[in-house]
Amino acid sequence: MVLLKLVKSTFSDVIPDLIKHSSNVTQWGLQRGTTILYIPYLPFNFFLEKNDLNSKQKNVISNISNLNKQTKMQATTKIVDNWKKVLNALKTNRNMGKLWSKAIEDHSEIDLEESKKLNDYRLAAHAFIWSKNDQSLWELSSKASIMMQMRFDGFIGFPGGLIDSTDASVVDGLNRELREEINLNEKYYITNENYFFSSVNHQRKIILHFYVKEVTQTELIGIEKAALDSHDYGTEVMGIIRPPLYDIKPGRGFNIFLQNQFVGNSLLQLLKTMSLLDILDNQTILKFIDSC
Numbered sequence: 001m002v003l004l005k006l007v008k009s010t011f012s013d014v015i016p017d018l019i020k021h022s023s024n025v026t027q028w029g030l031q032r033g034t035t036i037l038y039i040p041y042l043p044f045n046f047f048l049e050k051n052d053l054n055s056k057q058k059n060v061i062s063n064i065s066n067l068n069k070q071t072k073m074q075a076t077t078k079i080v081d082n083w084k085k086v087l088n089a090l091k092t093n094r095n096m097g098k099l100w101s102k103a104i105e106d107h108s109e110i111d112l113e114e115s116k117k118l119n120d121y122r123l124a125a126h127a128f129i130w131s132k133n134d135q136s137l138w139e140l141s142s143k144a145s146i147m148m149q150m151r152f153d154g155f156i157g158f159p160g161g162l163i164d165s166t167d168a169s170v171v172d173g174l175n176r177e178l179r180e181e182i183n184l185n186e187k188y189y190i191t192n193e194n195y196f197f198s199s200v201n202h203q204r205k206i207i208l209h210f211y212v213k214e215v216t217q218t219e220l221i222g223i224e225k226a227a228l229d230s231h232d233y234g235t236e237v238m239g240i241i242r243p244p245l246y247d248i249k250p251g252r253g254f255n256i257f258l259q260n261q262f263v264g265n266s267l268l269q270l271l272k273t274m275s276l277l278d279i280l281d282n283q284t285i286l287k288f289i290d291s292c
């Protein structure tokens with residue numbers, strides 16, 4: 001990390017546009033004051049292929065590219081460690097209900113290719129449809145609006161469902177479910193590019209695929225309104241909800257929402273996806289769980 005600080009101060013003069021921004025990453029559990037490089041979205045090859053760079057500059061970019069890989073690995077280890085703390089807090093928090101700690105024990109993450117080998121397992125797929133948020137309530141704001149639903153069984157979950165043998169693919173089955181449950185317009189249909197991660201429950205022999213679709217705030221409101229006309233509205237789907245991501249003191253807001261009952265591993269899917277999309281960092285998630 002110290003090395004990276006050095007790199008930043010030395011090289012930022014050489015290629016100022018390469019180092020877009022550096023940040024304290026306390027949310028990843030690194031010590032305050034630690035600086036890491038935040039590498040721009042453009043791939044390094046983009047810079048290496050630029051004709052106006054001299055060989056020294058290209059060398060610098062190659063070195064930073066290698067450091068970037070190392071930094072990512074270190075940061076990922078920290079994220080994974082912190083994620084374990086989140087899982088542990090979820091398991092041990094008494095206010096979150098026995099059902100929830102069982103859900104965490106029963107589900108584990110599985111690689112997509114690995115999951116294809118479990119061919120006697122049922123498949124289900126659910127979607128995290130969300131937008132960045134530009135609305136605020138008094139002085140409170142949240143970074144995102146996320147679509148979840150109150151189900152017929154009193155549990156909260158994401159729209160989606162079991163994949164049928166008649167569905168041409170997982171994504172086709174998911175879009176069929178989204179049509180039935182939330183009347184999703186086909187222009188928002190999920191594609192393989194929206195795939196995020198998969199979980200498995202070996203006891204119940206089911207694989208849960210999870211997809212993420214970002215839309216604009218206006219589009220999300222349109223999707224929510226259209227859901228009222230869905231086939232399943234009022235029967236399987238009792239209402240569309242948005243998790244209130246607010247941090248309201250004392251102890252109100254998202255931590256109250258966390259005390260609901262969530263179907264399958266949907267709460268894990270919610271927290272993990274918010275963490276990966278940087279909607280809420282792991283430290284904040286831990287704080288919310290601890291204040292349940």
Ligand SMILES: O=c1[nH]cnc2c1ncn2[C@H]1C[C@H](O)[C@@H](COP(=O)(O)OP(=O)(O)O)O1
Nearest residue numbers: 124126157158160161162208263264265266
């Ligand atoms: O949002 C969810 N996240 C993870 N797992 C979920 C979610 N919703 C349901 N489930 C589990 C529960 C079941 O084992 C299967 C399928 O349930 P469901 O979505 O109710 O399926 P149908 O609509 O009946 O096809 O996934």
